[in-house]
Amino acid sequence: MASIVQFENVGLRYGTGPETLSDVSFQLGRGSFYFLTGASGAGKTSLLRLLYLAQRPSRGIIRLFGEDTVLLPRTRLPGFRRRIGVVFQDFRLVPHLSTWDNVALPLRVAGVPEEDVEQPVREMLAWVGLTDRANARPATLSGGEQQRVAIARAVIGRPEMLVADEPTGNVDPDMAERLLHLFDSLNKLGTTVVVATHDFQLLNRIPDAQMMRLDKGRLLDPTGALRYPPPRSRP
Numbered sequence: 001m002a003s004i005v006q007f008e009n010v011g012l013r014y015g016t017g018p019e020t021l022s023d024v025s026f027q028l029g030r031g032s033f034y035f036l037t038g039a040s041g042a043g044k045t046s047l048l049r050l051l052y053l054a055q056r057p058s059r060g061i062i063r064l065f066g067e068d069t070v071l072l073p074r075t076r077l078p079g080f081r082r083r084i085g086v087v088f089q090d091f092r093l094v095p096h097l098s099t100w101d102n103v104a105l106p107l108r109v110a111g112v113p114e115e116d117v118e119q120p121v122r123e124m125l126a127w128v129g130l131t132d133r134a135n136a137r138p139a140t141l142s143g144g145e146q147q148r149v150a151i152a153r154a155v156i157g158r159p160e161m162l163v164a165d166e167p168t169g170n171v172d173p174d175m176a177e178r179l180l181h182l183f184d185s186l187n188k189l190g191t192t193v194v195v196a197t198h199d200f201q202l203l204n205r206i207p208d209a210q211m212m213r214l215d216k217g218r219l220l221d222p223t224g225a226l227r228y229p230p231p232r233s234r235p
């Protein structure tokens with residue numbers, strides 16, 4: 001299968017501290033579904049930030065959509081980022097915009113005519129159960145409601161790749177399942193999905209999903225996308 005992302009011996013160091021990610025190598029198949037797991041502090045958010053180009057690696061090669069991102073001129077970054085839907089661990093909604101306008105934002109930025117914005121936003125809000133909160137500002141929403149706005153905003157443009165960081169951390173199990181169904185539907189339309197989560201209940205819900213497991217900055221699981229480090233043979 002063609003890969004949409006390739007990491008080769010990627011390392012990430014913040015400032016002069018120790019490496020947060022070391023020797024991370026993997027490929028993501030276009031159209032596949034991945035879960036990224038690992039203890040708090042293992043480096044999940046850091047790895048996702050590299051994926052959606054919020055952060056450059058300290059070493060190694062990252063290819064995205066077939067291009068070497070280290071060589072990518074800054075002017076091309078926004079075009080790349082528009083192809084990726086991101087659900088941030090801390091939501092990052094636009095504070096002065098309503099729920100409706102936050103969710104509509106990616107379509108408007110992409111230049112979709114206003115008459116074609118209304119229906120998808122209406123459908124998306126219904127799906128995440130926020131129709132009656134359409135006019136609310138983020139500060140007046142609960143954590144779970146903000147999370148659902150963030151998810152609606154990330155998926156509405158049907159991005160080529162969806163990167164979601166603990167997207168169900170603030171919602172109840174029924175809603176978590178509903179949101180996962182949304183990711184699954186998007187995946188079936190061709191979007192490559194990467195979901196970082198602590199929630200082991202979720203992992204079994206997508207039978208075809210592959211697992212990537214981080215431990216102290218290194219990818220562990222040899223069965224999924226991950227090929228490094230090689231599994232240690234037992235004595």
Ligand SMILES: Nc1ncnc2c1ncn2[C@@H]1O[C@H](COP(=O)(O)OP(=O)(O)OP(=O)(O)O)[C@@H](O)[C@H]1O
Nearest residue numbers: 014015020038039040041042043044045046047089
């Ligand atoms: N901007 C930063 N500057 C310095 N260190 C950082 C920064 N961001 C993360 N770190 C460090 O990198 C390590 C990995 O953090 P990261 O947020 O990637 O972990 P995580 O797996 O997402 O954890 P969690 O499950 O708690 O969200 C941690 O030790 C953290 O303190």
Ligand SMILES: [Mg+2]
Nearest residue numbers: 044045089165
């Ligand atoms: Mg994190």
